[in-house]
Amino acid sequence: MPAHLAGAMAAASAGLYTERLKHGRLGRAGLSHVNTHDSVFLKKFSLIILFLLTLTVILILFARHLNHLLPHELTAEAQAQIDARIAPVGAVFAGDEGVAQQAAATAAQQAAGAADAAYGGTLDGKVIFDQLCTACHTAGVGGAPKLDAAGIGARVAQQGLEELVQKATEGFTGTTGVMPARGGNPAITDEQMQKTVEWMVEQSK
Numbered sequence: 001m002p003a004h005l006a007g008a009m010a011a012a013s014a015g016l017y018t019e020r021l022k023h024g025r026l027g028r029a030g031l032s033h034v035n036t037h038d039s040v041f042l043k044k045f046s047l048i049i050l051f052l053l054t055l056t057v058i059l060i061l062f063a064r065h066l067n068h069l070l071p072h073e074l075t076a077e078a079q080a081q082i083d084a085r086i087a088p089v090g091a092v093f094a095g096d097e098g099v100a101q102q103a104a105a106t107a108a109q110q111a112a113g114a115a116d117a118a119y120g121g122t123l124d125g126k127v128i129f130d131q132l133c134t135a136c137h138t139a140g141v142g143g144a145p146k147l148d149a150a151g152i153g154a155r156v157a158q159q160g161l162e163e164l165v166q167k168a169t170e171g172f173t174g175t176t177g178v179m180p181a182r183g184g185n186p187a188i189t190d191e192q193m194q195k196t197v198e199w200m201v202e203q204s205k
């Protein structure tokens with residue numbers, strides 16, 4: 001840029017500056033080009049601010065209105081759901097009291113489990129046999145071995161106790177008929193099957 005041009009521009013902006021000083025905020029508004037521009041801007045700007053303020057108030061009122069529509073009393077159902085969500089998942093057992101509590105909890109769990117197991121969870125082979133197995137094994141239905149030396153007695157002599165227990169538990173199709181798994185009651189535990197077959201073998205001597 002040539003030096004004389006730069007000088008002219010500097011002079012022009014200095015002039016504008018003095019002009020602003022003369023007619024600035026305190027000067028006679030409207031006379032200066034800059035002042036007109038400023039007041040138009042201010043007018044629009046305050047309109048926008050006013051609009052935004054109004055919008056804010058409207059939004060606040062609207063939110064209050066929505067809030068009033070919501071139920072604020074907890075229903076029993078909602079309270080129960082909250083309780084379930086924040087219920088502790090475990091418990092800490094400490095000291096003598098803790099040991100007693102733990103024993104009680106284990107006992108309660110076992111009692112609940114026993115109720116689920118077949119025939120109250122009994123390990124008395126006779127009880128289970130009399131309620132289920134007798135249906136086939138007393139009369140020999142479908143060739144079911146009876147509780148005598150020729151029936152179960154002969155089978156245990158041939159195969160041994162463990163094999164009888166396993167086959168009776170898993171079920172099998174033999175030469176004469178079908179022995180359903182666990183006599184047809186899947187709720188009977190392995191231990192209960194063991195005890196029942198042992199009892200059957202005991203009766204067959």
Ligand code: HEC
Pocket residue numbers: 128129132133134135136137141142143144145155159163164165167168172173174175176177178179180182183184188193196197
């Ligand atoms: C629906 C009839 C039926 C019921 C109920 C039944 N069984 Fe059997 N079971 C059979 C038949 C049939 C056989 C013989 C199948 C064959 O050898 O052909 C048999 C065979 C057996 C054997 C001999 C297994 C072997 O290896 O030879 C045992 C042990 C036995 N059952 C135990 C039980 C017990 C315990 C129950 C009750 C929990 C039970 N059964 C309930 C029909 C039944």
